[in-house]
Amino acid sequence: MDNKNLLNRVGTIFGAFMVFFYLGLAIFVVFSSYLDHVDKPIRVLLGVPLFIYGIYRIFFSYSKIKENFFSNDDE
Numbered sequence: 001m002d003n004k005n006l007l008n009r010v011g012t013i014f015g016a017f018m019v020f021f022y023l024g025l026a027i028f029v030v031f032s033s034y035l036d037h038v039d040k041p042i043r044v045l046l047g048v049p050l051f052i053y054g055i056y057r058i059f060f061s062y063s064k065i066k067e068n069f070f071s072n073d074d075e
Contacts, residue, residue, distance in 0.1 A: 005068075012064045019061055022054035 029035065030047035 005020060010066045012061070013052045015057065015064060016061045019054055022050055022057060026050035031073050 026047045029043050029050065035043055
C-alpha cells in the first residue's frame with residue numbers, strides 16, 4: 001500500500017468520525033440544558049444547519065468509504 005492510498009484511507013476514517021461530531025454537536029446545541037441561557041429559536045437556528053451538514057457528510061463519507069476501501073486496487 002503506497003502512502004497516498006494510506007493517507008486517503010486515514011482521511012476517509014477521519015471524515016466518518018466527523019459525521020458523529022457534527023450530528024452530536026447539533027443534538028447538543030438544540031437539546032442541552034447547559035445552553036438554557038440562549039434562546040431556543042437561536043439554538044435551533046444553529047443546530048439545524050449542523051444536522052443537515054451531518055446528513056450531507058454521511059452520504060459523502062459513504063461514497064469515500066466505497067471508493068477507498070472497496071474499490072478494485074488494480075489502478
